[in-house]
Amino acid sequence: MSADTLAGAADRPGEGATGQGFRILGHGIRLQWRMFSIAVLGSLVYGALTVADAWVLGWATDHVIVPSFERGRLETGLALVTVGLFVAVATLRALGVIARRLIGGLVYYRLQAQYRRAVTRRYLELPMSWHHRHPTGQLLSNANADVEATWGVMMPLPMALGVVAMLVFAVVAMLFADVVLTLVGLVVFPLLFVINVGYQRLLSPRVARAQQLRAVTSEVAHESFDGSLVVATLGRAAAETERFARVSYQLRDANISAGRIRSVFDPVLEALPSIGVLLVVALGVERVMSGAAEPGDVVQVAYLFTVIAFPVRAFGWVLGELPRSVVGWRRVRAVLDATGEATYGTERLPGDGPLSLSVDHVGYRYPDSSTAVLRGVVVDVEPGRTVALVGLTGAGKSTLSSLLIRLFDPTEGSIKVDGVDLRALSHESLAGAVALVPQHTFLFDDTVRENVTLGLPVDDSEILEALAVAQAQGFVQALPGGIDSRLGERGTTLSGGQRQRLALARALVRRPRLLLMDDATSALDPDVEARILAALREHSRAGGATVLVVAYRKATIALADEVLFLRDGRIVDRGPHAELVARSAAYRDIVDAYDTAREAHVDGEVRP
Amino acid sequence: MSALVSPAVTRSTISGGDAAGGWATLRRGLQLSPALREGLGVTLLLAVVATLGSSVIPVVIQRTLDEGLLGDTGVDRDRVWLYLGMAGVVVVVTAVAGYAMKYRLFRSSEQGLADLRIKAFRHVHDLPVLTQDTERRGALVSRVTSDVDQVSLFLQFSGLLVIISIGQLVVATAIMSFYSWQLTIVVWLCFLPLIISLRLTQPRMTRAYAKVRSSVGDMLSAVSEPVVGASVVRAHAIAGRTQARIDASIGANLSANIRAQRLVAVTFASAGLAGGLANGGVVVLGVLLGLAGELSIGGVVAFAFLVSLFVGPVTTATQVITEAQNAIASWRRVIGVLDTPADVVDPGEDGSALPTGPLPAQVRHVTYAYPSGPVVLRDVDVDIPARARIAVVGETGSGKTTFAKLLCRLMDPDQGHVTIGGVDLREVSFASLRGRVVMVPQEGFLFDATLAENLRYGKPGASARELRQAVEDLGLADWYAALPAGLDTEVGQRGESLSAGERQLVALVRAYLANPDLLVLDEATSAVDPQTELRITAALNRLLTGRTAVVIAHRLSTAEQADEILVFDGGRLAEKGNHHDLVGAGGTYARLHASWVAQSHLATG
Known part of the structure; x- marks a missing residue:
């Protein structure tokens, strides 16, 4: 898949963060729709069987518990069927869980991998001038933390979609029980939505700032470790730590600020369904008193509310991840959309021998x-x-x-x-x-051989010849594994002169003109x-x-x-x-x- | 915590801390971040309140319906409103407790982890691996960034869920026992296989997540290749090969994640299975107990409902505990950094200060070998008088740079000792040492900032005027004048917008600004043209009169003028003396010098 395809979708200029968030979701689903469908199916199975569990319990009450008490004995066959039913439902539900979590995870991790490949591909295409402008730490962050942030929302998504189905079932069941109570209860849902929108508004900029600071932290760390020799020789470790501490504390404050919003909204969102139940019961009592409803209907609506109270929070998880996702996406997009890559022609140089x-x-x-x-x-x-x-x-x-x-x-x-x-x-x-x-x-974290050939198919004699011309054969042979010694591992630290000779061998083995x-x-x-x-x-x-x-x-x-x-x-x-x-x-x-x-x-x- | 560091840890590897169990890691983690423990009691209390609240609400609602709506006497309006009022209060208290708990948790975990991050960062700078092993820095960065992030995610979300779930389990067990202790045991028995299998699969889980975390490190390492080595990738057209390497590391990360996810999904699913077994068992045994007169029908039915109060938190806890492995693996990696001993330790305030004035140095029977590498310096014994100009010469690999690094205490000798101004270097506080003993390494690394900011690394707080003066003092006014924006010139990543020679110039000005009493130059002008080199070294000589200077140079013009020349050969001090004596002696130096003269005269000769 080309970077264009990955970058092009899920974007409309000037739209809000939430809108863009949903668009990213849609984009991710399209890219992995097969696996995603399986995960959602698993989630639906899980939801349906959660309801089925209650049904089995009802069935057991009516057909096992009550009759057995009446008969004064428990038939073995009935006992086995009961256990079997419970286990069967649980097994199916477990399969649903596996589909949802494993396949859902697959979707998430595959999207991550796909975008990491796309982002790093851009690193290879973009010009040196672009590289000079972008800190290494930031680019590492783009390929790692930002891609992760973009798709983190895909993890709870199948669950949330399963919940939608559950909600639909529940609402239909409620409507059959008592229309008025259902409508009262349903007030809670738009309210949930409105509160969530406010939540996202407040959270988005804070999460964006945290994500940006996360990249800065990575930049400072990378640069500081890169320049460790200078830091050590000038005794700047304390000053560097201060520099790192500054951004770390900024990141801490940004996270706490986002956390505060979460701490306010999460309990509110959790409390809302409970309040809905209380409303239903309060109104229900009045309706029963006035003869407009049967007590059983009130109980059923209240019960359904309790059942969906927890899963509804899966929505919150998705919505809570959206701002991070949008921010990550924008940062990833900045790389995918960067222009100025060196374009090469198609001509080849005829002949061989030295060039003019x-x-x-x-x-x-x-x-x-x-x-x-x-x-x-x-x-x-x-x-x-x-x-x-x-x-x-x-x-x-x-x-x-x-x-x-x-x-x-x-x-x-x-x-x-x-x-x-x-x-x-x-x-x-x-x-x-x-x-x-x-x-x-630059030497790669690889063997001497690979560092010289860089993948060029040449035989050992050519490598040795290049090393010989570069006066590198002596120290290379002295390495514990000869040309197959890995550089960058312990003990195998090369001096500046040795690195230069490898660089020369790297050029010579290509027989340049x-x-x-x-x-x-x-x-x-x-x-x-x-x-x-x-x-x-x-x-x-x-x-x-x-x-x-x-x-x-x-x-x-x-x-x-x-x-x-x-x-x-x-x-x-x-x-x-x-x-x-x-x-x-x-x-x-x-x-x-x-x-x-x-x-x-x-x-x-x-x-x- | 020696248990966290495997004995195989050497000076150049950083422990992944693989040996440590989850609890040990948690304990050590809490120990390293005191802020995490501060006010933890109150936070836990709030968590208990919130947990109780969320468990009680469904019970109250159920009671309301049972007693108020479905009671034998019909609808009991007052009771309903009373219960609803109580439930309302509980809802509000739960929400408020929930807010307070979460906010406190965010605050303390962010504070604790920021401290941990900074501590780990500081410690990395004390690890010799950083200065020795240049190829794997990308992997090191992940330890102070994404690994810490993982821990914070865990503490703020999953960690709390574990506590809440355990609280709910306790509450559920208590309520269940109230109805029937026998059935409670049945429920627990049904979950026993799960608990046992969790213990059995945990090592696999631990390994799986350790793999995930290290694959992230490897991936960052691979990704940093085309970023740091962009010019090599471009110049040799090896984008395809580089991409293949990155893709491989991304693929390894993908499969490590999926392998771990497989374990999580299976464990999570088996928790559901145990729940089904418990439901069935409770119904069957409940009936049998009922028939034996121990339980009523209502009791059995109520208990069957209660089981779901138990299954929910078990499922959540199972899931979270398995996911926690990821965080534990990350935490272990951060702790691994902190528990890797730094072999160059700053004595800090306990240390002594260097005496004021010019500094002499004594190197006494010093031997040094890189970890699991050959001996690079053997029994070196040198006296460097104060104010002396010492040249160090020798072939590549003869131990010159190691000698320089030992002199500045970038490393400690394996045997023997180095004293400066009569004080053993190990006893000198870094605050005193680093300001007065400065080394300029060969590769002039610059930070991605302006020229001015880079120069200020040598003298924090120096004014623009001072900086320009320093540039002029060293005879670099011409070079400076050609810079696009003077002091405000951006030098780019690693200073790469400047040429290698220019970076060296900046590094020299930086060192000059530091105004050291002992200056060590490790081929610090190797990329500078001869005219500029001589101008700058002459200026340094003039400006640093009265200071001690040790210069490693392969351009022997420097050696010719030194007070004393130290000649290294194969890790030993082979010769010492001044230029004339050594040329006369006809040894290693004479040979090196002849070759140097031959080269610099070839064309004119």
Whole structure:
């Protein structure tokens, strides 16, 4: 089922919360109508057999108890039939319960699962800019607590619908007994409804606030745990706890505020049927006195009221869940309706071997920002060449490499590989041809093997080869399970340098035709880096990839045929390293910084 | 409560507390949230009143009908009105008691659980798993969010129903015994198999719900993958595979829920069966007792009706007790966090403060191994004089970062000890330690807030002027000027709207603002360009004159200028000395340095 189908129904702009709540119910029922019907059927069976229980008791009184007392003995057959009847009714009712609860649960949990899949699918489709704007904790909350809140109402729903049937039976039975008393009693039902509507009005905004704060709590917790190292090193645990306490107490207050409304209305709603019974009896007495009714009729109407008093509360449960459901739904919808997903074309890149790269007057500015990160960038790289991208921190290097793999799209200009616009390429084709090695990568809670292949069907020798080029085979072999060691479990914590090497292996195993390295060896020791560079040179000579490398070290730059010098979002110079050194002071300032410092230091030592 | 922590718990795992039974969890839970117990007596009393009220109302109504309407003398109007008046009063009292009880319950449970949530959150920050195990944080979040929510739902709705049902059972049993003690025993006997089977199925139920809760944790973990790792998923076009993993975790959660629901439905249904058996038994044995002269016809019929007073609450209680397993499983997980010992404990007010002035450090025979991992530091013995600039070098995995973390007491050594300013680190209160010993880790993590707010993590309450001054002091005015909104620039999730190098710059300014006496930089400039790096480190050197600095760097330009260089190799301190001596010695450092020089000179050389 597509996200559109899941999002499209159950919504009409500008309608009230209760209306929307019922629409969500209807939507959920439609999505799972088969199972839902079975659950409602179970509920009906349960309701009918609850009435049947009373009937069996009546039958037993008339046919077993009274005759046995009259005869002075209990016939064995009769005794067995009695027990059998009671047990049979109970068994059928138990089946009704199972249908209602188990199948009803199935409906609820399936809807949850269905929407969780839809929501997470959106996470995969929505662009990076959307992700940057939405806290991880909130997104976790959308997929978990909000989906749960949306469908929580489905649990008591079959029961409530069963109650409707019971009510109809009861009212018909009452009408047969005494029309006037029934009408008096029926005043209670509209009253129940009116009170419930008021209840929802008061409860809705409070529940909405609680649900929103629940997400904020999750956001704060997630971010705080994520930044635990910073929190620990700066001694901010107490301050972070205070931050968490603030939202926790807000959540507490919101829950108490909603709880107060519940505490007022729940007893009132429970008391109403009792008051109805009292009314019926009071009026009944008067009618019996005036001869308008028989005592038996009054008893029957009063009895029916007592019977339905409890189940009627199932309504309250449904109505009580509705505000939460509406709030959850709106939050889930916000994800399902979010737009801006990166769209990919259908074209594939023909041939193999290194790609040519052409960046044509590319500009980039972040959404809602007036400052351009990149301006009029023009780059042409011949297939098989290695180009170094050099610039100060914040000059736009990472942004440019992100554009080349379409983590973002340029706000101006276009990027082509082998003459094909990146936007025209299919996602698989782009990812198969271009690989980015970032400075910091995300590792999955999975084995080394899976983290390298990411599901790509490659054999062990290819994985080992990629690990070897990335200088990762040594530490991977030292792990307790080799390439099948699970990362993220105890003891298997990798250092920054080790993570970088896995990221590199992850890119290499895909045999990219354009390899982008965004300062991807920054956490490595000089030795290791030198070995990687040597292996990469080997690698690119053998099969060949066009390489764009963000670099500072001369060894890395030396690998490049050409250097692009990026400054304030523009390419200000390009050419072989030696030429740039010769003509650009700003370039020298960056690449010769260490030498200058060393000379200054040596001078300083030499001086007395 | 050592019983709650299985002996297998190590420093890097958090107990799910699976071993604890329901009652133990409940007791421990109440113990951890004192607010839950406050005024509990009054709340229970109100619950009793509300319970009695709701049980009495049908009885009063039945009496009214029996005596007032169907009496031998015809309709007794006065009696009816008297009874109705009484019933009216009971209804009102019940409602008022119901309100007071519910409100009190909401208040105390929300207070108690907010406290528990906060306590657990605080404790998570003390757990080393957080800093060591970066892949499973999503699962940890569920312990302070959805798990606590489950407990609150239970306390506010089901928990109360259990109490009310038990109250109603007592009332029903009392009324039944009044009519016939023999039949009361029959009723109880019919429910005995249910009670026994409940005890037998409870472990299964417990396991089923423990599975449900842990599947929620796994699911959150899986869902966090495409969220935290969005760029990897995008760059490698592995949306399909990632979705498959998430779908699998959603499916596991679905089937865990359904499995638990199956147990609940069956138990619930068997309560109904027991009710049917009780009804039949009462009629048959009631007749036999009646024939023996123990009961009247009316007595048997009345008793048969009374059974329903008993069946109702039993059914409710059964259902609720089984559903409570979910809450108990959640509660156990929250308690599991709190009962996982934090091995880095803040001595708090009992601790001592670091002496004022520049801080020296001594590392004495320190050995450290990650839990169930190999030894990463072995018998390291170092003296760091106050005001010294120390460089730490060595290959990846040689133990440099561990050394830095031990120096800041992010972990405690397995053997040996670390003293700063002459005080054993374990005795220093965090309030004193964290302000004066600051480490800047390699990955500059930023919070999703403005640049200013992130900088204020280093110095709470700093003015905008101070912040801008700090940026300037470190020679970052150019970089700052290019930011879209200056101090108000939003840095995005984890700071990801900035590049890795920029995040490191922010982290350095943040540390500078903290104004520490001992600064530890763990490759804190690895992603920064050389020019900016040198400018910022030179500025730091100048600004932090008189402070002690320990710098881990793989760009050996830093080492060249250090007072002393510590060279780590395979977890041991292999060499120490200044640049000249070590180069002359021709050991590990000389080799690393040669390779560094070769690299940074390749092109110009």
